[in-house]
Amino acid sequence: MIGEAPGGVDVHTANASRIYDYMLGGKDNFAADREAAEQIVRVFPESRDGVRRNREFLGKVVRYLAAEVGIRQFVDIGAGLPTANNVHQVAHSVAPDARTVYVDNDPVVCVHGRALLAKTATVAMVNGDVRKPEDIHAKVTQTGLVDWSRPVGLLMMAVLHFVDEPQEHVAKLREMVAPGSYLGITHLTVTGERGGDTERLRQIYSRANMPVTPRPAEEIARLFGDFEPVPSALFIPPYLVERFGSLGSGGVARKP
Known part of the structure; x- marks a missing residue:
């Protein structure tokens, strides 16, 4: 995408998904995204590595759920642009029959994602917003890939800090998944x-397409409700938890 703007894309306003893509070393970004990303790195020098560690965390969670728990269906909300080691790719490396539905509220991201994923029958991408859980439920159901009556891996990685007051929305999503489902969050x-x-x-993101609201770790922990925590050491070593504690928090939990 560098140097070439698809129709309808605002290349002058930084985009959260494209900032993330740039931090990962991707090419689906423009000058405004790269400038915003470099501003973020100047404020939080550990942020570039933090984004990559977040991606590693996601991969380890998916691999654990597919290999150790037997989860065969995943819903990734706030998926962003497809990049290396996507959820479906990690899941397929363990279970070729695993099914994945990506959800994002950016229409341009969805169009781009559908084009890249079009040849994979067990994968779909839908336009949806975490603030509208019922709409997400309906659209994911329409893909025919997810049976909500069975355990699902529900992923919300690096998305909820873009949402005002997410507790109620996440609570509804927790209610929608079957017992034995898992919830993964980073924030x-x-x-x-x-x-x-x-x-x-905050100021950097306020000039981008999405304002950001970082939250205390205790508030992030409440997003899991009464789900049972899975030891974080399975996915990230303690020294990294300490290193990135001022930048991000999260975890994985199981619905009883």
């Missing part, structure tokens, strides 16, 4: 010692 944090840096991060 930008705010801490007292890095409060000024976090405010500058």
